[in-house]
Each structure stands twice: as C-alpha cells, then as structure tokens.
Amino acid sequence: xxxxxxxxxxxxxxxxxxxxxxxxxxxxxxxxxxxxxxxxxxxxxxxxxxxxxxxxxxxxxxxxxxxxxxxxxxxxxxxxxxxxxxxxxxxxxxxxxxxxxxxxxxxxxxxxxxxxxxxxxxxxxxxxxxxxxxxxxxxxxx
Ligand SMILES: [Zn+2]
Numbered sequence: 001x002x003x004x005x006x007x008x009x010x011x012x013x014x015x016x017x018x019x020x021x022x023x024x025x026x027x028x029x030x031x032x033x034x035x036x037x038x039x040x041x042x043x044x045x046x047x048x049x050x051x052x053x054x055x056x057x058x059x060x061x062x063x064x065x066x067x068x069x070x071x072x073x074x075x076x077x078x079x080x081x082x083x084x085x086x087x088x089x090x091x092x093x094x095x096x097x098x099x100x101x102x103x104x105x106x107x108x109x110x111x112x113x114x115x116x117x118x119x120x121x122x123x124x125x126x127x128x129x130x131x132x133x134x135x136x137x138x139x140x141x142x
Contacts, residue, residue: 006034010041076137083113083134090114094131095124102129 002022007014013036019025025046028034034044087110090097094114101112116124116131124131 005047006044007047008036008039008041009043009045011036011039013038014047073137076135079134080136083111087111087113095120098124098129098131099127102127 002019002025004017004019004025005014006017015037017034019028025034029044032042035042036044088097090112091114094112094116097112097114098116116133118133121131121133
C-alpha cells in the first residue's frame, strides 16, 4: 500500500489517499477515477511529498512464519508419506512390535511406525532398540 498526498488543482483541497501501488494511482488517474471530495474535479495531482510505504513489520513476519510453517509442513508431509509407503503402521502396539522385531529377530520385515510415549521410547533405547520420534501432522488438520 502506498499513501499519496493528493491535491485538487481546481479548489486546492489536499487529501490523503491509499493505493495498492503507484501503478494503481496512475491507472485511476488516467481513467479519471480520481476526483476531489470537495468539488468533484478530476484535476487531481500528487503533491511532491514522497509516498509513504506501510511498514507493517509484524504482518511481514507473520507472512514469513506462515511460509516457513508451510514449507516445514510440506517436508513433514513428504516424510510421512515416505513412512506410510515403507513402514508398517502398528499404532498403540508400537512398543510390543518394536520388541518383537528386536528380540524375535524379524529383521527382514519392514520398519514400523506408531504411537509411543517418551518413557517407552527411553526404555526401548535402553534395551538397544533404535526408535525415533518424528513430528507428525494429522492429515485432518488444516
Ligand atoms: Zn476540488
């Protein structure tokens, strides 16, 4: 958004107006869509004063964060897809399944994924079972 100080050449009224861009100002002026609030003249000009840009830092940061989040989310979703395609879902049975793979030597079955608590994960690690927690996004979440 750009704010211009405009002046009416007819009645010399000065007023501020916001435009999406300097191009928009030119376009409106060309089409005589800029007119004076006071005398309705279309002889409107920008005053020499430099246009002010809205410096809305927080909005920019929000946008950046959103973009970052979207990109991280995309990475996680791709990761999830990979896991779903290559690993077997065992849900709440994760600890049991992990142990049975480890102790029964079912090394050849594909990897598993499921729910595990941090405590259980620690126990598995203590037993020498390699498991990892990864961020998981519920697909129903928007
Ligand atoms: Zn005027």
